[in-house]
Amino acid sequence: MVMTETEPLVLLDGISRSFGDNVALDDVTVDLRPGEVHALVGENGAGKSTLMKVLAGHITADAGRLEFERAEASVDHAGPRAGVGFVEQEGGLIRELTGAENLVLAERSGFLARRSSAGARIREMGRRFGGEVDPDVPVETLAVGQRQRLEIMIVLARGAKVLILDEPTAALGIEDAAMLTEIIRRFIADGGAVFYISHKLQEVLNIADRVTVLRRGRVTGRHDADRVSVVELAADMVGQMVSGDGVRSSGTGDLIEVAIGQRARQTLTTDRTPICTLRGVQAAAPYVGESALSGLDLTVRAGEVVGVAGVVGSGQSTLARVLAGLVPVSAGELTAPAGAIAYIPEHRHDDGVAVDLSIRDNVVVHCHRRAEFQRGPWFRRERIDEHVREILTRSRVHGGSPEIPVSGLSGGNQQKLVLGRELDENPDLVVAHNPFRGLDVRAIQDVREAVLGACDRGAGVVMISPDLDELLQLSHRIVVLFSGRIVGEVQVGEDDLDVIGQLMGGVA
């Protein structure tokens, strides 16, 4: 890889940007050289995405200057910037259209566009960079990893020299992540450069050449990837001080532990009564690209965390919804828990919160039926508000009050709100699907504590994640899901973990 002495491809110099009173970026200077992967790490709200949006031309900067290929580029007005391709976390393709149509749309060539040549160009990019995806089928029929590769190929077909990847592996399984790495390697070998945003520090060190750490809108660390450890990065990320709001109990040490992915303490409670049993369960998939359940057996016991591993699309979403009682079982036997079920859904905005409604409305989804909150057909507002504030405090949701809409909270705080609401019902069963997706270390720590707390109180926890490390940190045992069935089980700490990878691929 070409390092040092090269003219930078991109120079972001002294960039500042505020949203109201909130300073998102404060005099940030970062450069990107051709042929390198430059990682940006930091907590949620550190300013990584904002900085990249300035570069991509999605938003303007208040101050600072931008050089792209040694030419001055304006940061004063927003608009698409040629040569910069931003692949966002949630995926930016239109699901109903094919890859070729998405490319045509992106190029704004309208009626004159030729779809066949657009498809050919995507295929060409796929061959060149090792991400071959069919550009002529609707995006929604593709699996998550394929969609992401398609989006990258579209961005490259538009002539991007700089690729911005925001949390690219958050939803990917092992194989897809490996393919992504290959694409990145070939792209930088071809003279391209990549800005890489991630919360997974080990992954960052594996793939990046340089790492810049942001904290509260300022650069707190610049490192060469081969001369820095995960612990040092984590320390830069969380800063020297713990925010002095008095609510937080965990110190910086804990946070660093979380950041470097150490295993949480686990003592299995002695009570092992089955909470929820599935025998030969079949259920239809909730959406295209997801497996239906076909003869799934699973027993969840009190006080344990069962990790569910598997390639994305193996039936995780179906299983989560069946356990949450949202998808009916078409055959087989499901013994549901006697008490409440807490459901932390995979797509927060689809199944977890109504972003336009107030925090109050979102918190009382389950508890609004409690007699103590009711006066005839109306609500006792004071009591409800008191309860809502209590949940906000208990779940460490920052910046929340009952009146403001949920959209006013950051993603991590929204997740904590969902968790607080669900655990408030004293559930017997907790179903957590990708609960850490896109969260920073502090939020992960809070979510982990909350889940383990429920576990200590005797709840059974089912944790579903494509990230094996996450599962290994929390679970007592891991079951592997493959095309709608459980194909194997591994006791964490006893069995050989290599077998998980084989099981996930349907081998063994």
Add this chain to the structure above:
Amino acid sequence: MTVLTLRAADRPERLRGLVSGLLALGIAVVVVLAIVGALLVAVDVDPLLAAQALWNGAFGTTRSVGETLVRATPLLLIAITLIPSLRAGLYNIGAPGQMGFGALAATVIALQGAALPSVVLVPLCAIGGCVAGMAAAFVPGVLKAKFHANEIITTLAVNFIAVAVLGYLLNGALQSDFANLPQSDTLPESSGLPILLTDTRAHLGLLLALLAVPMLWAADRSRVGYRLRVFGANASLAKQAGVRPARYTIGLMTLGGAGAGLAGWMQVAALDHRLYPGVADPVGYAGLFVALLGALHPLGTLIAAVALGALLHGGDSLQVGAGVTPEIVQVLLGLILLAYAVRATRSAATARATKRKEGRSWTFSKRS
């Protein structure tokens, strides 16, 4: 000072939203008035004189105030009962048909029960009209809930059915022996509604419609209102809150039918005293317009209903007062609707753009 607010927002933000909303509305009104004024000048009419005639026609005398309220009554009733379904994203545009069936049922009951005393007959007609309207909306509701049939199409279809049924009956079984036109016999005196304001035609139905306003306000703050709000905002979350989507869909559609059915009853029992095919003509679709213009808010809708009632009635006196054809009011209404539509979509789009991603180049945030 509300329990579970409608549009949750913190105070300054809400105030800013209100100010910008009013500003946008003000601009729309000014632009529309300027266009209409220019039109009037083009046909050699003094716009100020026309405005004066319009105002006098709508509010000049006790009688004209009464007429304005008479026009506003069904608009308000339909709009208020449509609001809950509109908030949930259900577009019930079947008010004309539901009104027609309501009027039909009320007419049949009144003619058959002519011998009954007023205290019995009036409520009977009201209930009959209401139930008929509900039934006409229930069918599209069930189709929507069970088969995901588009409610805009099904309710529109019911409107055509209503016109056909009324035409058939009024040219046959129900046709008056004393008329060549398709219209029914005169309804008995005992089915008429008491007059609210002397020297006007403003009837008891106005009270009913006005009563619906605080009822909606109260419902917004109730358990049902909360669940409806969640249902409208996020169907999956509503399911987790114990809302059964099919039941709510049918219920919301049927509620709209109830309002329209009652409006149909009022039209025949209080005003026309006979049934004819165009019974729903001026107000049917306008109810939807009023609800949207009132920003789906109870108070806004009340204001919108009175304003539209004034325009509809005041327009009739333009011919006499200023020598303008009353159709200019239709032009005015059309332009207001247009301006409203432009304003609404623009602000919705920009609000989304600034909230989610500023100046997005081309991507949409859709769930992958």
